Amino acid sequence: MSEESICPKEEDCVEELKLPGMLDMAKNLIRDGVKITSNAISGNSTLVDDSVRELRIKTCRECPQFTPDERCVECGCFMKIKVAFVTSKCPIGKW
Numbered sequence: 001m002s003e004e005s006i007c008p009k010e011e012d013c014v015e016e017l018k019l020p021g022m023l024d025m026a027k028n029l030i031r032d033g034v035k036i037t038s039n040a041i042s043g044n045s046t047l048v049d050d051s052v053r054e055l056r057i058k059t060c061r062e063c064p065q066f067t068p069d070e071r072c073v074e075c076g077c078f079m080k081i082k083v084a085f086v087t088s089k090c091p092i093g094k095w
């Protein structure tokens with residue numbers, strides 16, 4: 001028995017990934033920038049090591065909130081950059 005799609009058209013079944021609005025993305029960017037700067041001023045490490053960065057980006061790439069241009073629909077951030085910082089966190093707690 002073959003499986004048939006219940007969708008009338010393929011595009012009806014693809015959930016559109018929408019980034020947050022510009023204001024929310026600006027707030028996220030400023031908040032993250034403040035955290036990174038405060039951490040650096042305190043003399044703490046700013047960047048995670050390669051293994052942590054790779055594990056984070058792997059988690060993102062397997063996440064349904066990850067866009068084809070490597071952004072997160074929860075925060076709007078470019079994840080290749082965000083995963084590198086010690087103070088960064090996944091907005092839904094995946095890392």
Ligand code: SF4
Binds near residue numbers: 059063089090092
């Ligand atoms: S930061 Fe979290 S929610 Fe966003 S793409 Fe990565 S794992 Fe998914």
